[in-house]
Amino acid sequence: MAEKQNYEKIVIVAFGGPSSSGKTTSAKAVNALIKNSRLVHLDDFYYPDHDIPIDPTTNLPNWDCPEAINFPRFTQYIKDIRDGKNLDEVIDTMEPDTDLKLSETDEELLLKEIAHNIPNLDKSLLVLVDGFMLFHDPEIIQLFDVRLFFHASYKTLKQRREARKGYNTVEGFWVDPPNYFEDMVWPAYEISHKYLFENNDVNGRLKQSYRNDLRIREIRNETGYHLYTLVKWSLEAIYSQFQECR
Template structure:
């Protein structure tokens, strides 16, 4: 059995986990690695010097080396490490359950040409996958999901909180504007064209599929990703 790796990246609350969980329902053999499972201990999360808030959205908050090692383990062993346990599966804020049975059947038809019997699909879900260049090279199929500032802010501030390595995190007031959005722009600046952060420089991440969930429905977004997989693999 061969392993094909799929990177689903993009801004916090863009819809990447929705796509990831829809793919899990569509692919015969698949496993997921969530970048959020590789946050450092709560006590090790950097403190932003200006706001004195814990900065969960900077690269220093994530153990990228361990994340990349885990990806390579799956590629070499065709399974997740025995000790890998996901906290992210306990975070249920995604829209995958909103897709209708009819839409799901259409997606199954679209994915039918994909060879699945002898392939394990490793889906890597994370908001900063293309910041780490080494990790990026280990992803065979790359997707970047985006949305406008207004949409991302509304979605993020509508969430109750996140399960962490040691507990539970709830954004303090103003956290999106003070931490989430500035770090998203900073860590992905190599991807953007212009100052409005709406267009992606495709040469920065070769072959990446960019999808805007302001423009596309859940089904349309998922279908575009499925077509990308069929054309890639």
């Protein structure tokens, strides 16, 4: 049985940012690399399909707003992990396997780097939390020790989202209807995240105060970026915060 006293530290890492920015792909790649890590997907905390808010303009379910997620349950789950309470309670996930994976050579290189930077990592538990609404609320941001903000341009995100088959939901499978990205996904992201950005412009940079005080690390994942680079950047943020974590 996993217990808090088995670990020197429990480090909780947020992989946040808009839909199709590469959060799940990167979090799963880090999880595959690090034995003492576990994954938590915010998508496993969606309300049942019939409770997803209906957008009054399009009359479509809005899967991309914070109200679609059971945040009280999610917040309690993360707090319990922090307190070492439900370390054995692994959620049966709805997330499918990822398309992109690290090569064996990349894994070997990264493992060497991890061993060099955090030699005592195997005494800690790394909790990798993947979700599109981890940074919309400053109180939620406080749940995490390391804060990775994945991002890409509107064009890249739209292309990736539209290339996807769909999403498993609590009660079925959701396929975006035409124009769902521009009508629903992007506006819901923009409304909930603009407060973090200079001039409220989600295409620009995060406000300096959020980068410095909340130590949010931006990870741009544009077309052509390799998974190796994304994982390397994620790990670098983990190295720089690790010693400070309780």
